[in-house]
Amino acid sequence: MRFSVGVHGLRARMSRRSFLKGTSAATAGLAALETALTPAGAAAADDPQVFGPEPVSITLRVNGAARTVAVEPCATLAEVLRGPLNLTGTKIACNRGSCSACTVLLDGVPVASCSMLALDVGERAITTIEGLANGDVLHPVQAAFIEHDALQCGFCTPGMVLSSAALLERNPQPTAEDVKAAISGHVCRCGTYPHVVDAVLAAAQARRG
Amino acid sequence: MAMNRFEWASARTAAEGAASGATTVADAMLPVPGGPPGQAVVLKAGGIDLLDLMKEGLLAPRRLVDLRAIAGLDAIAQESDGGLRIGALASLQQVAEHPLIADRARALAEAAGGSASPQIRHVATIGGNLLQRPRCWYFRSIAHRCLRKGGGKCFAVHGENQYHAIFANEVCAVVHPSTAATALVALGARIEIVNAGGDVRRPLLDEFFVAPETDVQRENDLKEGEVVTAVLLPAPAAATTSAHMRQSDKQAFDWPIADVAVVLERDADGRCSKASVVLGAAAPVPRRARATEEMLVGEMIDEKLAREAGHAALEASTPLARNHYKQPIFAALVARVLLRAAGQG
Numbered sequence: 346m347r348f349s350v351g352v353h354g355l356r357a358r359m360s361r362r363s364f365l366k367g368t369s370a371a372t373a374g375l376a377a378l379e380t381a382l383t384p385a386g387a388a389a390a391d392d393p394q395v396f397g398p399e400p401v402s403i404t405l406r407v408n409g410a411a412r413t414v415a416v417e418p419c420a421t422l423a424e425v426l427r428g429p430l431n432l433t434g435t436k437i438a439c440n441r442g443s444c445s446a447c448t449v450l451l452d453g454v455p456v457a458s459c460s461m462l463a464l465d466v467g468e469r470a471i472t473t474i475e476g477l478a479n480g481d482v483l484h485p486v487q488a489a490f491i492e493h494d495a496l497q498c499g500f501c502t503p504g505m506v507l508s509s510a511a512l513l514e515r516n517p518q519p520t521a522e523d524v525k526a527a528i529s530g531h532v533c534r535c536g537t538y539p540h541v542v543d544a545v546l547a548a549a550q551a552r553r554g
Numbered sequence: 555m556a557m558n559r560f561e562w563a564s565a566r567t568a569a570e571g572a573a574s575g576a577t578t579v580a581d582a583m584l585p586v587p588g589g590p591p592g593q594a595v596v597l598k599a600g601g602i603d604l605l606d607l608m609k610e611g612l613l614a615p616r617r618l619v620d621l622r623a624i625a626g627l628d629a630i631a632q633e634s635d636g637g638l639r640i641g642a643l644a645s646l647q648q649v650a651e652h653p654l655i656a657d658r659a660r661a662l663a664e665a666a667g668g669s670a671s672p673q674i675r676h677v678a679t680i681g682g683n684l685l686q687r688p689r690c691w692y693f694r695s696i697a698h699r700c701l702r703k704g705g706g707k708c709f710a711v712h713g714e715n716q717y718h719a720i721f722a723n724e725v726c727a728v729v730h731p732s733t734a735a736t737a738l739v740a741l742g743a744r745i746e747i748v749n750a751g752g753d754v755r756r757p758l759l760d761e762f763f764v765a766p767e768t769d770v771q772r773e774n775d776l777k778e779g780e781v782v783t784a785v786l787l788p789a790p791a792a793a794t795t796s797a798h799m800r801q802s803d804k805q806a807f808d809w810p811i812a813d814v815a816v817v818l819e820r821d822a823d824g825r826c827s828k829a830s831v832v833l834g835a836a837a838p839v840p841r842r843a844r845a846t847e848e849m850l851v852g853e854m855i856d857e858k859l860a861r862e863a864g865h866a867a868l869e870a871s872t873p874l875a876r877n878h879y880k881q882p883i884f885a886a887l888v889a890r891v892l893l894r895a896a897g898q899g
């Protein structure tokens with residue numbers, strides 16, 4: 346069987362959101378309540394589909410390519426990236442959401458891939474560390490990490506780089522405090538934090554040209 | 555350990571979630587931690603706490619019912635009576651950044667924004683946050699079948715209790731794990747809950763939480779077949795201000811060792827007419843500091859009063875062998891948050 350995870354739900358949710366944009370805040374609240382309270386029978390003729398526990402085939406958008414993989418519902422995104430997709434730049438350290446080594450971007454937003462099921466990703470675009478460079482041209486954050494000696498063992502580095510790249514997308518001129526906040530979830534056993542801050546500030550400069 | 559294998563279903567409406575046969579997470583916990591998977595159906599939002607429980611072997615459901623596809627359940631909006639409606643699926647990041655919340659309920663924005671890491675805040679929902687299970691390390695350990703897991707004793711009372719409760723800790727000494735709850739209780743929030751029949755109830759969050767004396771195996775009054783749809787904030791009185799601050803072991807992203815929310819109403823000449831002071835990470839449920847609240851009414855808030863208020867907040871505290879250190883932290887934090895809420899900090 347082949348299906349795109351939660352596609353129906355996600356589409357409905359997205360169009361509802363764009364619909365809500367055009368309405369006043371007060372109506373939006375009511376609309377949300379109505380939706381939330383629609384009785385099951387009225388809203389859906391068919392029962393919700395159940396998948397698993399056997400693997401289901403899903404298509405993930407990873408680093409710009411559509412990748413179809415068979416995953417068990419209990420597989421985390423980190424496991425699917427490192428296993429069947431062979432993208433081992435994403436690291437698993439604590440596996441509990443508390444070190445951020447496994448950070449990837451979903452539609453540009455950093456998440457802990459060890460603490461998310463692969464089925465949860467849906468249509469969101471995944472960026473892993475392998476997808477950050479433009480061919481052979483490093484992302485400015487990657488180049489600055491090398492320049493500023495911002496890594497030692499490198500285990501936290503893919504996540505640090507992705508969080509930093511996401512920061513520069515939404516805030517091209519961050520302060521040192523902004524950088525610290527953006528990397529606040531990352532644990533670096535080697536203590537590279539000050540060099541990471543220097544590197545990200547330099548990357549911001551470099552991007553502005 | 556690896557998570558058990560389970561099925562996945564996606565609910566399209568809250569009622570569908572309620573009718574999915576889902577039980578509460580408290581009822582779904584494995585009778586024997588690490589034992590064979592159970593038959594439970596469990597609701598899932600961001601999944602952060604669920605995955606944690608499953609990886610530890612404390613929970614092994616047959617099926618997860620994902621709520622994330624329910625349209626509109628992440629909306630944050632003003633209601634016609636001036637109150638705020640925060641959809642249960644709104645992420646902690648959305649709550650922290652929403653202009654209406656920053657404007658009307660700064661304590662909540664600060665509590666949500668200071669919780670966990672950016673990575674977790676982007677995924678964790680406010681509904682799931684209020685329903686997450688406690689962090690007591692004996693509770694989270696497969697090797698300790700304590701009272702809260704249906705066993706015969708509390709390992710924390712005479713054990714490693716540095717992160718445990720300093721109030722109301724006789725039966726079970728967990729602290730409530732939700733930081734947002736500290737602010738929400740201070741703000742007088744209600745929680746909106748629906749069942750499969752379409753009945754809606756909206757208890758005060760304060761009354762929704764359950765103390766160990768009432769039932770040591772659950773932290774709240776959610777019933778089987780119920781779905782949380784929203785958190786509701788009452789319209790604030792004209793001159794209401796609020797603040798929340800936390801003290802952590804590390805600088806960021808772990809659960810706080812102490813946190814405090816203050817909501818103040820003041821009359822025209824600046825005197826406090828009403829105060830809510832709530833301590834988080836202090837007791838099994840968010841702890842109202844009643845003595846402090848009472849001594850503030852009718853007064854002008856200044857540093858001296860704030861310091862006295864901080865000490866009053868410790869009234870009835872019964873620290874355990876390893877958590878006396880929390881007392882001065884709470885006293886100082888109450889004073890600081892009070893001054894901050896009053897615009898002086």
Ligand SMILES: Cc1cc2nc3c(=O)[nH]c(=O)nc-3n(C[C@H](O)[C@H](O)[C@H](O)COP(=O)(O)OP(=O)(O)OC[C@H]3O[C@@H](n4cnc5c(N)ncnc54)[C@H](O)[C@@H]3O)c2cc1C
Nearest residue numbers: 442579599600601602603604670678679682683685733782
């Ligand atoms: C490193 C780290 C640091 C953290 N620091 C903090 C912190 O400082 N402060 C803090 O408060 N939290 C902290 N957390 C906890 C985190 O915020 C919670 O685990 C998260 O908010 C849970 O939300 P969720 O949407 O992922 O819930 P889920 O894991 O999906 O669900 C949690 C529970 O709620 C139930 N549920 C969820 N939504 C509904 C609904 N709408 N209706 C009925 N039942 C529902 C589920 O069945 C489950 O039992 C931290 C977590 C990590 C990993």
Ligand code: SF4
Nearest residue numbers: 690700708709726727
């Ligand atoms: S404090 Fe509560 S959860 Fe922790 S060991 Fe004691 S009974 Fe169990």
Ligand code: FES
Nearest residue numbers: 438440442445459
């Ligand atoms: S490995 Fe995911 S947060 Fe540590």
Ligand code: FES
Nearest residue numbers: 497501533534535
């Ligand atoms: S470089 Fe070694 S953990 Fe950060």
